[in-house]
Amino acid sequence: MLKESGFYYWLSNLWTLAKNCGGGVKFFAAAELAPVFKTLNELNPISYSFSEFTRWEDLLVLGREVGPDDLLTFVLSRKGRISHNAHMDKIFSYLDKYFRQNNFC
Numbered sequence: 001m002l003k004e005s006g007f008y009y010w011l012s013n014l015w016t017l018a019k020n021c022g023g024g025v026k027f028f029a030a031a032e033l034a035p036v037f038k039t040l041n042e043l044n045p046i047s048y049s050f051s052e053f054t055r056w057e058d059l060l061v062l063g064r065e066v067g068p069d070d071l072l073t074f075v076l077s078r079k080g081r082i083s084h085n086a087h088m089d090k091i092f093s094y095l096d097k098y099f100r101q102n103n104f105c
Contacts, residue, residue, distance in 0.1 A: 015044060024047035025046060027050045034050050
C-alpha cells in the first residue's frame with residue numbers, strides 16, 4: 001500500500017504529537033491512506049479528520065483549510081524516490097510565499 005517505509009515513522013511522530021497536545025489533526029492525503037489513519041486511530045485514538053488531496057499543483061486550496069494557529073506539516077518524499085512528485089520541490093517556496101502567517105515544519 002505505502003511506497004515509502006519512512007512514512008510510518010513520520011506518521012507515528014505526528015500521531016504522538018497530536019495525542020500529547022490534545023489537538024485535532026486534519027490529514028490531506030491520497031485516498032489509499034484513509035484506512036491507515038482509521039486503523040491507527042482504533043489503536044491509539046485522537047481527534048482527526050481526513051480529506052483526499054492528491055493535486056500538489058493546487059496546494060494553495062489548503063489555505064482555506066488552515067487557520068493562523070494551525071501547525072502545517074508536510075511529509076515529503078526525497079527526490080528520486082518512488083513517491084516523489086515534482087511539485088514537492090516547490091513546497092518550500094509556496095510556504096514562504098502563501099503561508100507565512102502559519103506555523104509550519
